[in-house]
Amino acid sequence: MGSELAHFALVDVNNFYVSCERVFQPRLERVPLVVLSNNDGCAVARSSEVKALGVRMAAPWFELKDLAAKHGIKALSSNYTLYGDMSERVVSILRDFSPDIEVYSIDESFLRIDTVLHLYPSSLALGELIRGRIRQWTGLPVCVGMGGSKTLAKLANHLAKKHAVFNGVCDLNALSDEVVRHWMRATDVGEIWGVGRKLSLRLKAMGMQTVWDLRCASLKTLRAQFGVVMERIGSELNGVSCLELEEIVPDKQQIIASRSFGRAVTSFEELAESVATHIARACEKLRAQHSVAAIAQVFVQTNRFKLNEPQYNPSIAIGLAEPCDDTLVFTDAAIAGLRRIFKAGYRYKKAGVMLGAISAKAKQQQGLFDDTAMQQRSAALMRVMDALNTRFGKRAVHSAAMGNTMGWGMRSENRSPNYTTQWDELPFVK
DNA sequence: TCTGGGGTCCTAGGACCC
DNA sequence: TCTGGGGTCCTAGGACCC
Numbered sequence: 001m002g003s004e005l006a007h008f009a010l011v012d013v014n015n016f017y018v019s020c021e022r023v024f025q026p027r028l029e030r031v032p033l034v035v036l037s038n039n040d041g042c043a044v045a046r047s048s049e050v051k052a053l054g055v056r057m058a059a060p061w062f063e064l065k066d067l068a069a070k071h072g073i074k075a076l077s078s079n080y081t082l083y084g085d086m087s088e089r090v091v092s093i094l095r096d097f098s099p100d101i102e103v104y105s106i107d108e109s110f111l112r113i114d115t116v117l118h119l120y121p122s123s124l125a126l127g128e129l130i131r132g133r134i135r136q137w138t139g140l141p142v143c144v145g146m147g148g149s150k151t152l153a154k155l156a157n158h159l160a161k162k163h164a165v166f167n168g169v170c171d172l173n174a175l176s177d178e179v180v181r182h183w184m185r186a187t188d189v190g191e192i193w194g195v196g197r198k199l200s201l202r203l204k205a206m207g208m209q210t211v212w213d214l215r216c217a218s219l220k221t222l223r224a225q226f227g228v229v230m231e232r233i234g235s236e237l238n239g240v241s242c243l244e245l246e247e248i249v250p251d252k253q254q255i256i257a258s259r260s261f262g263r264a265v266t267s268f269e270e271l272a273e274s275v276a277t278h279i280a281r282a283c284e285k286l287r288a289q290h291s292v293a294a295i296a297q298v299f300v301q302t303n304r305f306k307l308n309e310p311q312y313n314p315s316i317a318i319g320l321a322e323p324c325d326d327t328l329v330f331t332d333a334a335i336a337g338l339r340r341i342f343k344a345g346y347r348y349k350k351a352g353v354m355l356g357a358i359s360a361k362a363k364q365q366q367g368l369f370d371d372t373a374m375q376q377r378s379a380a381l382m383r384v385m386d387a388l389n390t391r392f393g394k395r396a397v398h399s400a401a402m403g404n405t406m407g408w409g410m411r412s413e414n415r416s417p418n419y420t421t422q423w424d425e426l427p428f429v430k
Numbered sequence: 431t432c433t434g435g436g437g438t439c440c441t442a443g444g445a446c447c448c
Numbered sequence: 449t450c451t452g453g454g455g456t457c458c459t460a461g462g463a464c465c466c
């Protein structure tokens with residue numbers, strides 16, 4: 001059960017990927033800029049100038065080319081190494097402000113602040129301090145939203161972003177009831193955290209257009225019509241905190257690695273190389289959280305946007321006799337699976353793998369007939385492989401199945417240097 | 431030519447058991 | 449003639465998030 005005293009802050013970097021790029025290329029400031037998804041497919045981050053042009057989230061880049069030419073929109077490929085590193089810097093700054101922090105996503109963290117507010121003149125003063133320090137130490141602009149539940153903090157953050165009057169910091173707890181009502185009435189119900197497209201339509205069909213309408217709905221009705229999730233949202237909007245801060249990151253229950261191809265792929269051999277590559281990445285993630293998995297699922301897909309091409313999207317799950325974390329074991333299993341679902345004659349666009357039935361390696365049961373010597377060899381080999389790949393680059397040591405050419409690899413035509421993580425890519429100041 | 435990737439939670443319904 | 453009901457586990461699918 002939540003506490004009535006709970007007071008949360010949500011700190012969110014504005015246009016995160018775009019802002020990261022601008023830190024290292026200040027000449028991109030005020031230039032309409034998008035960062036593209038993997039394979040240079042969609043605009044997954046947009047600068048404010050681009051948003052103002054009406055470009056929606058995940059708009060396909062090829063559809064934007066005309067608009068881009070007209071308004072001088074610049075596009076960068078995504079550089080997740082850079083964003084991940086910048087993200088860690090922001091989080092380490094936030095930890096100085098509160099010991100209770102949930103890193104919710106690469107650009108957002110929740111903080112419990114009722115425990116530290118006595119150290120500051122006001123919640124707004126704290127918010128401004130956070131904003132200022134992150135800007136000064138990383139160059140990134142953030143907004144801070146605060147409220148009596150995580151849902152309210154999210155809402156406050158949305159208001160802080162959208163409305164200049166807040167100057168980047170909004171605490172719903174510091175506003176009068178009338179003012180809160182005004183903003184809730186002015187905000188579409190679809191902006192609430194947890195209310196997506198479908199639920200938004202259903203709520204509106206029932207006469208709930210704004211945040212305020214939902215806030216005033218009876219919890220019983222919400223429970224009956226929508227289930228426990230919406231009931232919780234209703235409570236949270238009323239300042240009753242139901243969602244705890246999740247400070248400990250739980251182990252993944254499922255690990256996915258997949259990519260679209262840079263071009264259509266037709267041969268079994270190339271599909272197998274990509275599947276082996278994805279398995280290697282998935283198993284690295286598995287070992288990083290000290291887990292083992294018992295199921296590997298393999299899938300391949302044709303291009304769902306090519307309506308005139310024959311479609312085929314099979315998947316297959318392969319169970320292992322013993323859960324393990326060995327890339328080579330999973331590679332064999334996955335390729336065997338691929339062999340069973342592969343059909344010639346299709347133009348494949350994407351392949352991927354999913355590891356499931358994941359458990360902690362430390363709790364692994366020893367089987368009666370396990371080959372202990374074999375297991376030790378496997379563990380040693382994986383340790384060496386991970387160490388070499390960390391030190392010398394991702395594909396320094398890899399299974400033969402992964403191949404060497406990567407002809408199917410993704411497009412990434414305009415990626416910025418790894419300014420903060422590679423010595424030879426550090427920015428120069430002339 | 432060109433359309434991302436990776437996750438979670440909840441619910442409904444079927445299989446199975448006693 | 450008369451043909452239960454409740455519990456658990458698992459899976460698929462839907463909805464959401466960034």
